[in-house]
Amino acid sequence: xxxxxxxxxxxxxxCDIGLDNLTQFPEGRRLWTCIQCGTxxxxxxYAEQMQYPPRRIIGMLRAGQLDxxxxxxxxxxxxxxxxxxxxxxxxxxxxGVLLPLVKEQxxxxxxxxxAELQKALENKLRxxxxxxxxxxxxxxxxxxxxxxxxxxxxxxxxxDTLWFVECYFSYYPRGQQCARATAxxxxxxxxxxxxxxxxxxxxxxxxxxxxxxxxYSTLMEYNMLVLSKYRFHRIVTSCPHAYDAFRYRYTALGFxxxxxxxxxxxxxxxxxxxxxxxxxADCRVTYHDSCCLGRHSSIYEEPRLLLQAxxxxxxxxxxxxxxxxxCCGGGGGGMWLDTYYKSKGYERLSERRVKEAVATGADxxxxxxxxxxxxxxxxxxxxxxxxxxxxxxxxxxxxxAMEV
Amino acid sequence: MSxxxxxxLKMVPDVVEELEVAADGQTLDTEFLRLIANxxxxxxLEEALLLKERYSGTVTVVALDAAEVDEALFTALAKGADxxxxxxxxxxxxxxxxxxxRLAQALSTLxxxxxxxxxxxxxxxxDDLDGMTAPLVAHYLRLPQLDxxxxxxxxxxxxxxxxxxxFPGGVRGAYEIKLPAVLGIQAAEKPxxxxxxxxxxxxxxxxxxxxxxxxxxxxxxxxxxxxEEMLKPQVTEHAQMLEGSPRxxxxxxxxxxxxxxxx
Numbered sequence: 001x002x003x004x005x006x007x008x009x010x011x012x013x014x015c016d017i018g019l020d021n022l023t024q025f026p027e028g029r030r031l032w033t034c035i036q037c038g039t040x041x042x043x044x045x046y047a048e049q050m051q052y053p054p055r056r057i058i059g060m061l062r063a064g065q066l067d068x069x070x071x072x073x074x075x076x077x078x079x080x081x082x083x084x085x086x087x088x089x090x091x092x093x094x095x096g097v098l099l100p101l102v103k104e105q106x107x108x109x110x111x112x113x114x115a116e117l118q119k120a121l122e123n124k125l126r127x128x129x130x131x132x133x134x135x136x137x138x139x140x141x142x143x144x145x146x147x148x149x150x151x152x153x154x155x156x157x158x159x160d161t162l163w164f165v166e167c168y169f170s171y172y173p174r175g176q177q178c179a180r181a182t183a184x185x186x187x188x189x190x191x192x193x194x195x196x197x198x199x200x201x202x203x204x205x206x207x208x209x210x211x212x213x214x215x216y217s218t219l220m221e222y223n224m225l226v227l228s229k230y231r232f233h234r235i236v237t238s239c240p241h242a243y244d245a246f247r248y249r250y251t252a253l254g255f256x257x258x259x260x261x262x263x264x265x266x267x268x269x270x271x272x273x274x275x276x277x278x279x280x281a282d283c284r285v286t287y288h289d290s291c292c293l294g295r296h297s298s299i300y301e302e303p304r305l306l307l308q309a310x311x312x313x314x315x316x317x318x319x320x321x322x323x324x325x326x327c328c329g330g331g332g333g334g335m336w337l338d339t340y341y342k343s344k345g346y347e348r349l350s351e352r353r354v355k356e357a358v359a360t361g362a363d364x365x366x367x368x369x370x371x372x373x374x375x376x377x378x379x380x381x382x383x384x385x386x387x388x389x390x391x392x393x394x395x396x397x398x399x400x401a402m403e404v
Numbered sequence: 405m406s407x408x409x410x411x412x413l414k415m416v417p418d419v420v421e422e423l424e425v426a427a428d429g430q431t432l433d434t435e436f437l438r439l440i441a442n443x444x445x446x447x448x449l450e451e452a453l454l455l456k457e458r459y460s461g462t463v464t465v466v467a468l469d470a471a472e473v474d475e476a477l478f479t480a481l482a483k484g485a486d487x488x489x490x491x492x493x494x495x496x497x498x499x500x501x502x503x504x505x506r507l508a509q510a511l512s513t514l515x516x517x518x519x520x521x522x523x524x525x526x527x528x529x530x531d532d533l534d535g536m537t538a539p540l541v542a543h544y545l546r547l548p549q550l551d552x553x554x555x556x557x558x559x560x561x562x563x564x565x566x567x568x569x570x571f572p573g574g575v576r577g578a579y580e581i582k583l584p585a586v587l588g589i590q591a592a593e594k595p596x597x598x599x600x601x602x603x604x605x606x607x608x609x610x611x612x613x614x615x616x617x618x619x620x621x622x623x624x625x626x627x628x629x630x631x632e633e634m635l636k637p638q639v640t641e642h643a644q645m646l647e648g649s650p651r652x653x654x655x656x657x658x659x660x661x662x663x664x665x666x667x
Contacts, residue, residue: 104600113598125601126440127420134420136436214602 019066019101027097033090034058040084040094045327049346050074054084054094057102070105076114076340078103079349080206080332081291086323095296095332096248103332104211120336121212124219128201129167130336139197141169141176147187151197158231160192164246166239167202168370174377175370181399182238182262188402189272193236199226203242205249205292206333220245224253234258236265238395240292240369241331247297261293263368263394267302270309277401280312285397286362287315288353288376289325290369303368306394310401316360318353326353330371350379358385365391405560407461409452410517412507412525412541413480415439415470419530425634432634441476444526450592451556452524453484459558462486464517466510468494468503474613475604482599482607489514493617499631500532501540502620508544510618518545519584521560527552527588538588548581551588558583 022028034055041053051072052060060069069075078099085095092098107113123132142149150159163186168175186193204219227235235257237243243261266273285307293299300322307315320326329338329349341348354376357365365376376391392400417423417432418440424433452463464487465480467473477488491510498506511517523545528535535551542549554576555568563583568576570590581587644660646653661667 108600112594115595118595118598121598132420134422136421212601214600214605218601218605 017097017101019105022098027093030090030092031058031061031098034062034092035090037089039087039089043083043087045081045083045349045352046077046079046346049077049344054099057098058092061098066102066105069102070109073106073110075099075103075106076337077346078332079327079329079334081327082295083291083327086295100211100332104213107211114337114340116339117333117336120333121215124202124204125215128219129171130202130206131167131171133171135201136198138170138200139195141179142183142195142197144176145180145183147183149183150194152194152230153197153199155194156230159194160233161186161194162227162230162232162235163193163195164203164235164237164239164242165195165200166237166242166370168373169238170200172370172374174373178370178373178393178395179238181393181395184399185266185273185395185402188276189269194230194232196226203237203239203245205241205245206331206335211333216249220250220253224250224255227257232257234260236260236262238262238370240290241371244292244296261299261368263293263306264299264302266395266398267305270305273306273398274309277310277398279401279403281310281397281401282312283364284314284316284360284362285364285366286318286357286360287321287366288318288328288357288372289322290367290372291325291327291331293368294325295323303366303394306398307366310397313397316362318356318360320356326356328353328369328372328375330375335371335375348379350375351383354379354383354385354389358389363389364397365389366394366397367391368394405459405558407455407459407522407558407560408520409455409461409463410511410520410523411445411449411452411463411465411480411485412523412537413445413449413465413467413476414442414503414526414529414537415467415473415476416442416529416531425636429633430631439471439473441479442526442529444528444589446526446596447592448524448526448587448589449480449483449485450594450596451553451589452522453597454593455522455556455558456484459560461521464489464520466491466507466517468498468506469615477613478607478611479599479604481611482603483597488611488613490613490615491618492615493619500534500536504537504540505544506618506620507537508541510616511541512545513618514616521558521583522556522565523547523584523586524589525586527590535588538586542586545586547584547586549586549588550579550581552590553587554589554591555593556587
């Protein structure tokens with residue numbers, strides 16, 4: 001029997017797979033091997049709010065009654081956290097294949113699209129970022145980075161590393177602090193890097209997983225074209241969602257660059273990084289495994305190695321860690337459905353996660369995904385824990401430890 | 405019952421980018437300027453699509469040529485509009501007056517457009533805060549017109565529409581208007597719908613925007629108003645900050661208020 005986290009994720013689900021042609025693809029045919037054990041529903045963080053949890057959706061699909069599922073809005077709660085996929089004993093890639101296709105139909109059957117999600121998707125199309133910020137200001141943060149940052153469009157010489165900064169690090173104030181920290185670390189390590197600056201647009205992963213395949217294709221085609229203009233050895237991105245998109249989805253368009261996320265990239269450079277980490281932290285830290293980086297790509301140890309390399313930092317684990325991590329609630333479009341969830345009276349997953357983090361007694365909640373900073377900082381405030389715990393990206397903790 | 409509707413759509417400056425005044429001091433600097441469909445025109449389109457769903461009929465979207473107008477028109481087609489027309493040969497940016505004149509000219513000269521039951525457009529635009537487009541088009545076409553409309557119901561056999569208008573203080577008024585008529589839409593009955601990008605991409609492949617040249621007429625409505633100078637808002641006075649203990653600040657505040665005759 002296949003066991004959990006066995007690497008059954010489809011290397012690259014075909015982008016033309018649809019509900020009408022599932023059986024033409026191995027990933028689709030796998031759905032007919034489901035044994036209806038219900039592990040997917042048992043592991044889903046929002047299953048109790050779903051009229052049709054994953055197991056029942058497969059049942060309805062096989063009974064030819066998916067139309068009923070389309071008329072229930074329960075699947076809007078799918079945060080694309082890969083929990084069901086990771087635990088499926090038959091190796092069915094629910095998060096990658098079936099659930100986004102069903103969610104697409106659910107959203108099209110809604111009398112009204114949730115306004116926040118609609119705005120975010122429209123913004124991604126028009127401005128290349130979900131916030132609706134000016135694309136001409138995407139690289140504005142570099143002026144206050146404290147270190148020189150090369151922008152390819154201004155200086156197109158080949159670089160060793162193309163750093164794909166992504167939206168939240170480019171625009172969101174707390175994200176910009178992380179972008180500055182990343183730049184400082186790269187500089188200290190002597191990495192030859194450049195960014196796309198204002199030419200960069202959202203990689204689009206949440207577009208696809210929140211159903212919007214056309215938006216996703218538009219962004220994918222755009223980014224592929226921009227990437228083809230420059231020469232570099234690898235892409236390092238700060239966003240696990242972009243990493244996920246590049247690694248598993250862009251391949252359909254011929255993406256064959258070496259791609260990694262900042263965390264494993266820096267972990268590879270640990271011998272050079274360690275001597276720079278001089279400032280003692282003297283605190284307890286707990287690490288939240290992001291779904292895309294952890295559960296989907298099994299990057300569990302690298303972030304922990306980086307945290308443990310900081311002098312005086314004591315790592316403690318939450319009950320749900322590694323493959324059992326609990327989603328922050330931001331994936332699959334959840335980032336823009338908070339108001340909708342609230343209106344339905346659902347508990348926000350970020351609050352559930354933060355309670356678990358606080359229970360460890362840690363002072364710092366360390367993260368590696370740009371979505372998590374606003375989500376967890378907000379949750380800490382809502383629950384009144386903002387004096388007991390702070391949220392820091394791993395790059396921030398590393399940069400702080402480098403300050404003498 | 406089948407309703408024939410025309411929606412007038414206008415491209416306006418997108419204020420996501422900062423607006424700059426051009427060197428001539430009379431127009432906007434177009435170097436980084438992007439245009440976007442006027443938000444209330446999108447509401448007018450939505451109201452037309454809702455009416456089409458309710459009563460059946462056709463929706464034709466008409467826009468003056470401008471940057472990014474194709475994107476807006478294909479989006480309208482993907483949402484369910486039946487036909488999209490782009491009026492070309494108009495030269496540079498239009499004032500509200502000359503724009504309305506050209507739209508009216510296009511509607512009355514192009515075959516197959518008039519008579520229509522309803523002509524809908526946004527009640528306002530960021531470059532038309534007075535909301536003159538609908539009244540001017542109605543004036544040029546000699547049609548009745550109502551503005552600030554938030555709801556429409558039709559009885560086209562009787563040749564009338566009942567429209568609800570919104571007033572300050574939560575007051576609404578129901579009016580009867582004879583068809584054909586021009587309506588300035590303040591808000592559709594539902595927020596403008598989302599259209600999947602794949603549908604817009606499909607519309608770009610399978611549907612066409614008809615480009616129709618309508619030369620500017622010599623009188624063109626222009627000359628009646630002229631922009632003499634365009635200025636960024638000037639900061640004239642700063643806020644006065646009161647300092648001290650709460651009692652001192654309260655005293656200062658009372659003094660300021662009485663100096664201005666507010667106490």
